[in-house]
Amino acid sequence: MPAGFPKNTFMQIAQYLKALAAQALHALYGIETDAAQVTINETKPEFEGDYTIVLFQYVKQARKSPEAMGQEMGAWMLANSEENLTAFNVIKGFLNLSVADAYWIHFLENHYQPDYGRHAGNGKKVMVEYSSPNTNKPLHLGHLRNNFLGWSIAELYKWNGYDVRKTCIVNDRGVHICKSMLAWQKFGNGATPESTGMKGDHLVGDFYVQFENALRKEAAPLQEQLLAGESIAALDEAIAAKATLLFQKLQEAGLPAEKKAEITDELKDIARNATTLMQEVRQMLLKWEQGDEETINIWRMMNGWVYAGFDTTYNRIGSDFQTIYYESETYLLGKQYVDEGLAKGVFYKKEDGSVWIDLTAEGLDEKLVLRKDGTSVYITQDIGLAKRKYEDYPMEQSIYVIGDEQNYHMDVLQLICKKLGMPFADGIHHLSYGMVDLPTGRMKSREGTVVDADDLCDEMEKVAAAKTEELGKVEGFTQEELQQLYHTLGLGALKFFLLRVDPKKRMVFNPEESIDFHGFTGPFVQYSFARIQSALRKASWEQPTAPATLAADTVLQPLEKQLIVLLEQFPQVLHNACAEMNPSLVAIYAFTLASQFNSFYARHSITKAENESARQLRLHICALTAHVIQNSMQVLGIAVPARM
RNA sequence: GGCCCGGUAGUUCAAUGGAUAGAAUAGGAGUUUCCUAAACUCUAGAUACAAGUUCGAUUCUUGUCCGGGCUACCA
Known part of the structure; x- marks a missing residue:
């Protein structure tokens, strides 16, 4: 291990390099900048290096040409990198840095734990409301996007150290x-x-x-x-x-x-x-x-x-769900806050007795909060429920997984809660997702084009079964194991398909593409996992319980290094996905990892490597890749099979 | 009418203001005496339009065109 190796095992090399660049900027040019402001990218494959610092934004302050600045910065960073860097080169304003193989190997030796990527608890509470069905119709495709998203967001928060309570409001009256x-x-x-x-x-x-x-x-x-x-x-x-x-x-x-x-x-x-x-x-x-x-x-x-x-x-x-709220039990809750709001002057009463709030100053409209007959409307109930949730579970963030057609409504809800001085108001976050369209356009119940959730799951499992039988790789599976596998594959394909797209965006669900098991799909990732398991079985690999020590003559092939670089980024991916409430980042990452693993797998033999050093290295790469694939998929709510 | 969101290969999706705009799929050409070919390799193909901001724009601003959503004393 190089002297001065980043002590915090959670600190990734990219973060380290940003901090180092900020130090260099200060030392060389007296430029004060936050490490977080430094632009760092993975170096494009056609250039030499692993990570690239972009210098254009500092050129003016440094009063140097980008090229000269790059040379000075590179030299300084190399000298002060405590052997984490081995080389640099400059092209225009791009400073390409090469990270020492020792860093990657050391990383691999130390990250053997199955739950790699999971952050220690931070004691903070988050509530996630999702699914929230009506009791007058079965779940359909749109609900599936909601359910998968909600579950995954909750999981992301858990992996990032939060205590999470999943809830659901049932529209039962x-x-x-x-x-x-x-x-x-x-x-x-x-x-x-x-x-x-x-x-x-x-x-x-x-x-x-x-x-x-x-x-x-x-x-x-x-x-x-x-x-x-x-x-x-x-x-x-x-x-x-x-x-x-x-x-x-x-x-x-x-x-x-x-x-x-x-x-x-x-x-x-x-x-x-x-x-x-x-x-x-x-x-x-x-x-x-x-x-x-x-x-x-x-x-x-x-x-x-x-x-x-x-x-x-x-x-x-x-x-x-940990808590299920029923509208029949909560729909009267909001009324008491109307009086409160009137007293505070947040609401006002019209002659006919109806109660309103004026949000025109905030760019919204005047909204009714109580009918003239004294009964409450949707928004009133939501205020009451929001308060009840907070009493049940004093959370810092309260996430609502609801379609984007309710953006306006949710803006109004949060604004009213703020004006009423509710303590949870600032923590309200509407995870607004786009509709799921069919290739023919929007689903319409009147035209009978609504895709039923149960039917869809049946169909996915059927296709998984047919495909599996066709390939004939499941000798020795019991009937029960087969059913389990079809379920894992069918549902995996479906979840991955709906989660791989940015939640905010409207998406098209093409039935034929969704049941495709090739390319950017769940089964592709699952297959990669199964292949790893197969190789590990052949090598009689056992899950280590302590850091490894790889041979001193261990060298990294490009495809091997690429994989380790990706694996090292996993905690950061989980962090970003959580911060942006975007599981698609995890789906994209899992696919990239699986894809690169398959290239590696096709190029290098694992169990019959050229020598024992390479064999050990590859087995360790395989084991960690398997953990990271499994954990990524876990975040998406997708299981991975040992064989398929 | 007002407010909000979107327009990227044939199709479905990517791209904190950074290098030659990435994938997948469909198309074309290949790979299996060797750990799972549900795989791998190569190939071709796109930023709606017009200005502006700047070292640099798919990304920011404005306008035009096209699509969608919201605008209930419904939930």
């Missing part, structure tokens, strides 16, 4: 739930999951669809009447007047098509709400809120079916 219930009463003939053999969430989802179909049928003639300017029965005066007004507007000449569609939709909505079906639904909701026994019983029963169905799916995809 409201008009939409009553729709399913009413349809079951009307058309269900007492159907149950047992009597139909259907998964509970799907059964209830079907009744929701049946309701919507029946509603559309009933509403159609009413809509036509309204759009023809005729009045319809069952409208109260105020709404009837509104309908008349809208109709008159619709007749105006020169109305833009967009506006026209908007008004038409509004009229259609009025008609829909005038149906007897909707009246019955509202009746039911009222009964539910009054605690009517029969209504509550049906509600309990049907929600029970849904939860059983969800549990099956969650189990299968690996989602879990």
Whole structure:
């Protein structure tokens, strides 16, 4: 080990070089700069070196040419690197530095632990809310992105030393739930999951669809009447007047098509709400809120079916929660903060009794927080829930994994919490993710293009099974082991596919590409892991319990060094992915590592290396690569098989 | 209308203001007496448009064009 080797084993060479460069800048030119400000990149393969410092930004202050500056900096850093550097070269303003092989070998000798990359606990608490389903429909592709992201973010925080609590808010009350219930009463003939053999969430989802179909049928003639300017029965005066007004507007000449569609939709909505079906639904909701026994019983029963169905799916995809909040239990919580806000002058009351907040100064709108009838709206409930969460688990960060269509809503929520002086307000973070589109465009339930989560998992496992059988490499597997493998591969492919893209971005889900097991995919990474395991088995490798000492004549081949360089960056990757709440960084890293391992594997023999020094070196590289692949995939929620 | 987000190879995705814009896949050409060929190697192919900021722009600013989202006394 070179003298003055970076003492902190968590300090990576790149960080060390940044600090060294900052020292050099100070020593040579008196430039004061923070190590974090120094630009460092991996040296492009066509140049000599491992890491490159970019000097352009200092040229003016140093009053030197980039070339001259590079020479001086390089010489200083080399002399003061305590033997961690062996050479440098300068091209334009780029200072290329070569790191000593001894550093890489020393790194490899000392990082044998299976949990390499895991950071010691920091005692900080983080809550991650994700999944948060409605109980009127089964989970679909969009939910899968949410679930995989949420689980992975939680895992990233754990690996970075945080205490994490995963939560979920179940949307189990409201008009939409009553729709399913009413349809079951009307058309269900007492159907149950047992009597139909259907998964509970799907059964209830079907009744929701049946309701919507029946509603559309009933509403159609009413809509036509309204759009023809005729009045319809069952409208109260105020709404009837509104309908008349809208109709008159619709007749105006020169109305833009967009506006026209908007008004038409509004009229259609009025008609829909005038149906007897909707009246019955509202009746039911009222009964539910009054605690009517029969209504509550049906509600309990049907929600029970849904939860059983969800549990099956969650189990299968690996989602879990420490705390589950039910909207039926939390939807009244926010009201008390309305009074508080009024007293503080954060909210104000209109003559009709409704309560509002003015966020126009912050570039948002005026938002309603309490209806004139005194009932709370969505945002009110969310304030209450946010507070409840904090009481349950006083966290520093409260992460909400929610689609980007709610960006505005989440901005409003955080702003209100801030104005109310809630202690957790600053810790709220909306992990906003983009929609999952199909190649044909957006998923639409009305057009039946929604990809069901259970179906998709089935399909992925089927393809995994077919592919595995075709290759015939699983001799000796029991039936149970085979099923386990298909599950690991199918779900691995799916998770990797959804997690490999930056969460913030909208993405396209192409069914054919997602079940591809080649290239930038989960199974590719899993396969690389299986290959390593196979080699380690052949070499009768045993997991070491202490640092190794590799032979003094150990030399690094380019492909070997490349792998070690990558392995050394793993903790930093985990740190960055967590800081940016972006699991795709881990997916990309895992793929790069697996890919480079495969090149290495094709070029060099492990068990039959040229000599014992090389054999030992390669076995150590294999072992650590396996750990890092496994840990990366663990962060993504993906298991790795010993054979496939 | 207002606010927000996006436009990169045929396709799906990368690129803290840094070197010749990377991958994967589809296409073309190869690799197996040797640890798993679900692999490897080679090849061809892209920054919507126009200005500006600067040593340097896919990245920052402005405008244009195209796509998406939000803008409920729904959740």
